[in-house]
Amino acid sequence: MKRVAELQAEQAKLHAVTIESLTADLREDRALAYSVKNPSAAVSAVMGMARLHGLDKQVLTADLVNPPSLINIAIIDSKTAKRLNG
Numbered sequence: 445m446k447r448v449a450e451l452q453a454e455q456a457k458l459h460a461v462t463i464e465s466l467t468a469d470l471r472e473d474r475a476l477a478y479s480v481k482n483p484s485a486a487v488s489a490v491m492g493m494a495r496l497h498g499l500d501k502q503v504l505t506a507d508l509v510n511p512p513s514l515i516n517i518a519i520i521d522s523k524t525a526k527r528l529n530g
Contacts, residue, residue, distance in 0.1 A: 463496060463497070466496055467493055467496060467497070470489045470490075470492045470493045470496070471489070471493070473485070473489040473492075474486050474489035474490060474493075477489060
């Protein structure tokens with residue numbers, strides 16, 4: 445696996461493909477999409493940049509001070525509801 449990563453890095457250098465160069469290409473594509481009034485292509489370029497930079501991932505964090513609320517929902521009959529609600 446290490447050798448594969450080395451070869452991929454070597455090829456990337458040979459072709460000068462970097463996150464920065466891909467981002468620059470996507471920015472040009474977005475500008476072109478705006479200039480020809482193609483919002484769908486502009487959105488695709490923006491989403492491409494987000495994916496490239498890892499911004500399309502949902503981030504879950506554990507907040508021990510303010511944990512999320514937990515709501516339990518139960519389906520009950522009217523007799524039980526009257527008994528529970530007084």
